[in-house]
Amino acid sequence: MSCPRIEVDLAKIRRNTHTLVKRLGPRGIGVTGVTKAVCGHPAIAQAMLDGGAVGLADARISNVQKQRAAGMTGPITLIRTPMISQADQVVQSCEVSYNTETLVISALAAAAIRTGKVHGVVLMVEMGDQRDGILPENLADIAQQVMQMPGVALKGICANFACLNGRAPTASQMSALCDLANEIEGVCGPFLKIVSGGNSANLPWALGERATGRVNDLRLGEAILLGVEPVSGDRIDGMHTDAFTLVAEVIETDAKPPPFPIALIDPTRERLRIVTASRASARMILAMGHQDTDILGLSMPFGSTLIGATSDHLVIGTARPLPKVGSEVRFQMNYNALMHAMAAPDIEVKLLGDPPTRLSRRTRGKVEHLALV
Numbered sequence: 001m002s003c004p005r006i007e008v009d010l011a012k013i014r015r016n017t018h019t020l021v022k023r024l025g026p027r028g029i030g031v032t033g034v035t036k037a038v039c040g041h042p043a044i045a046q047a048m049l050d051g052g053a054v055g056l057a058d059a060r061i062s063n064v065q066k067q068r069a070a071g072m073t074g075p076i077t078l079i080r081t082p083m084i085s086q087a088d089q090v091v092q093s094c095e096v097s098y099n100t101e102t103l104v105i106s107a108l109a110a111a112a113i114r115t116g117k118v119h120g121v122v123l124m125v126e127m128g129d130q131r132d133g134i135l136p137e138n139l140a141d142i143a144q145q146v147m148q149m150p151g152v153a154l155k156g157i158c159a160n161f162a163c164l165n166g167r168a169p170t171a172s173q174m175s176a177l178c179d180l181a182n183e184i185e186g187v188c189g190p191f192l193k194i195v196s197g198g199n200s201a202n203l204p205w206a207l208g209e210r211a212t213g214r215v216n217d218l219r220l221g222e223a224i225l226l227g228v229e230p231v232s233g234d235r236i237d238g239m240h241t242d243a244f245t246l247v248a249e250v251i252e253t254d255a256k257p258p259p260f261p262i263a264l265i266d267p268t269r270e271r272l273r274i275v276t277a278s279r280a281s282a283r284m285i286l287a288m289g290h291q292d293t294d295i296l297g298l299s300m301p302f303g304s305t306l307i308g309a310t311s312d313h314l315v316i317g318t319a320r321p322l323p324k325v326g327s328e329v330r331f332q333m334n335y336n337a338l339m340h341a342m343a344a345p346d347i348e349v350k351l352l353g354d355p356p357t358r359l360s361r362r363t364r365g366k367v368e369h370l371a372l373v
């Protein structure tokens with residue numbers, strides 16, 4: 001098997017999705033599976049659908065196009081406001097996109113009219129993350145403009161939290177979002193189909209004590225893929241945290257560390273796992289480096305510590321018996337490491353835990369698969 005590679009356990013992704021679908025369902029919240037961290041990988045997207053996700057979402061049109069090319073025909077939402085230069089592609093591949101700019105929405109409307117379609121628009125509201133979004137006081141005005149544009153249909157509103165500022169949403173921010181949904185309906189008339197509350201950072205709120213109001217959708221990537229809640233980094237109860245494993249090959253071993261001091265990786269990025277070489281009794285060098293993944297996002301194997309990395313080499317100290325040259329070392333990844341590794345050209349993605357999924361023509365979850373695993 002080729003190295004480095006990412007082994008993906010599709011059954012665990014399916015089960016993680018299903019666990020969240022089951023917990024959020026009684027609260028009136030559906031799960032949209034977010035595939036951007038895995039570059040839209042169609043089989044992983046399908047595992048989310050098989051686990052009960054009602055639809056898919058991605059930030060990049062190129063990822064959505066991969067899913068369409070693989071035969072996925074269900075609803076896919078673009079959750080980054082479209083580049084105006086890609087308006088035609090967005091209308092062609094996505095039923096719905098998240099939007100913050102009227103200029104972009106007009107371009108989508110024009111593209112939709114040219115192809116005889118109606119493109120769905122969800123307006124992103126800025127609720128404190130200070131990334132993308134329309135200020136709440138401007139929302140009603142923009143919603144009315146969208147209502148008047150042929151070629152687009154106002155489908156809902158959404159908010160996003162904890163991406164730029166790292167802060168989880170509060171209950172009062174969430175109820176403000178619900179109030180905005182009511183206000184927009186008061187002004188514009190139609191029933192807003194989608195009130196999408198946020199991402200994996202919303203799970204503590206969504207599964208907490210309080211009522212979840214009008215929020216009927218969450219867009220979940222990290223929680224499904226890695227089984228963790230992003231703000232705390234804690235494992236979510238009952239979820240698999242090892243659906244992905246990064247495997248790299250040992251290319252050199254040194255029973256004794258070099259007698260001279262070595263430069264450690266950038267101290268400004270220092271994290272707990274970095275130690276001086278002298279503390280490790282032996283070292284191994286793996287054929288993987290910064291070009292492949294976020295090295296600081298790897299959890300080191302038991303008894304091992306990260307000494308440093310360069311573009312193509314990873315140096316690890318170990319207190320355990322040295323593996324042979326040619327043997328493999330396995331790592332778990334955090335979100336950053338996963339995202340970079342999935343995009344790295346030299347890393348093979350190996351699907352495990354399942355016969356290769358035959359992509360269903362439908363995108364609704366086929367939960368009966370769960371019985372097989």
Ligand SMILES: *Cc1c(COP(=O)(O)O)cnc(C)c1O
Nearest residue numbers: 034079160199200219220221222
């Ligand atoms: C990335 C992203 C998500 C998913 O975030 P996770 O933390 O992976 O759940 C949801 N919504 C938007 C707008 C995003 O950009």
